[in-house]
Amino acid sequence: MVSEHSDATDDEMSALALKILVAGGFGVGKTTLVGAVSEIRPLRTEELLSEAGQLVDDTDGVDQKVTTTVAMDFGRITIRSGLSLYLFGTPGQDRFWFLWDELSQGALGAVVLADTRRLEDCFPAVDYFEHRHIPFVVAVNCFAGARAYGAQDVSRALDLDQGTPVVLCDARDRDSGKEVLIRLVEYAGRMHTARLLDSVS
Numbered sequence: 001m002v003s004e005h006s007d008a009t010d011d012e013m014s015a016l017a018l019k020i021l022v023a024g025g026f027g028v029g030k031t032t033l034v035g036a037v038s039e040i041r042p043l044r045t046e047e048l049l050s051e052a053g054q055l056v057d058d059t060d061g062v063d064q065k066v067t068t069t070v071a072m073d074f075g076r077i078t079i080r081s082g083l084s085l086y087l088f089g090t091p092g093q094d095r096f097w098f099l100w101d102e103l104s105q106g107a108l109g110a111v112v113l114a115d116t117r118r119l120e121d122c123f124p125a126v127d128y129f130e131h132r133h134i135p136f137v138v139a140v141n142c143f144a145g146a147r148a149y150g151a152q153d154v155s156r157a158l159d160l161d162q163g164t165p166v167v168l169c170d171a172r173d174r175d176s177g178k179e180v181l182i183r184l185v186e187y188a189g190r191m192h193t194a195r196l197l198d199s200v201s
Contacts, residue, residue: 015082015083015084016082016083016084017084017085017086018083018084018085018086018108018185019085019086019088019106019107019108020085020086020087020088020107020108020109020110020111020181020184020185021087021088021089021090021103021104021107021109021110021111021134022034022073022087022088022089022090022110022111022113023089023090023100023110023111023112023113023125023128023129023136024090024111024112024113024114024115024121024122024125025113025114025115025118025121025122025124025125026121027115027118028113028114028115028118028121028122028141029113029115029141029171029172030073030089030090030113030171031044031073031089032171032172033089033111033113033139033141033169033171033177033180034073034074034075034087034089035073035075036171036172036173036174036177037075037077037087037174037177037178037181038075038076038077038087039075039076039077039078040075040076042073042074042075043072043073043074043075044073072088072089072090072091072099072103073087073088073089074086074087074088074089075087075089077178077181079178079181079182079185083185085181085185087181088103088107090103090125100128104132104134107134108135108185108188108192109134109135109136109137109184109185109187109188109191110125110129110134110135110136110137110184111136111137111139111180111181111184112125112126112129112136112137112138112139113139113141113171114138114139114140114141114154114158115140115141115143115146116140116143116146116147116148116149116154117143117146117147119154119157119158122138122158123158126138126158126160130161135184135187135188135191135192136164136184137164137165137166137167137180137183137184137187138154138155138158138160138164138165138166138167139166139167139168139169139171139180140154140166140167140168140169141169141170141171142168142169142170151166151167151168152166154166165183165184165187167179167180167183
């Protein structure tokens with residue numbers, strides 16, 4: 001029996017949607033990246049920074065920041081016909097990390113945004129994804145006035161596993177953000193294929 005709703009095209013039936021996390025330290029540009037690349041109006045859960053939060057949030061280097069993500073950001077981008085990415089931006093502060101386990105369920109991989117002025121802020125995100133064997137790329141958000149470092153310098157500073165991609169980007173620029181996401185999908189695809197082959201060998 002043919003359903004009355006079976007008029008979807010073959011392309012729609014075979015469309016693939018992948019879940020991607022966008023993580024990193026406080027004020028590194030996660031919300032900006034999701035908003036820049038999303039083809040839909042992004043869902044944001046931002047609140048104003050409060051005086052109480054000053055006791056726990058390190059705003060050194062991002063003292064002009066006035067809001068913070070308290071749950072997640074959400075956006076969507078179509079990479080090519082039949083392939084869409086659902087982007088989930090994680091909260092950056094330690095006190096919201098209980099949300100990470102929930103957000104990471106079913107994720108293909110993650111983008112760890114890094115700011116070379118506060119590189120140590122992305123260590124927890126790197127550790128999180130390494131310990132859970134979730135493929136990730138490190139995307140260095142090139143802030144104006146920050147000292148420029150090459151990808152190899154950042155890789156060594158973060159003590160990344162060999163082969164973990166490090167890319168330079170501008171989180172405000174759609175094309176730059178899209179290139180980061182494409183690099184992640186390619187890398188995660190290779191990692192998942194390698195694990196599948198290992199499991200059957």
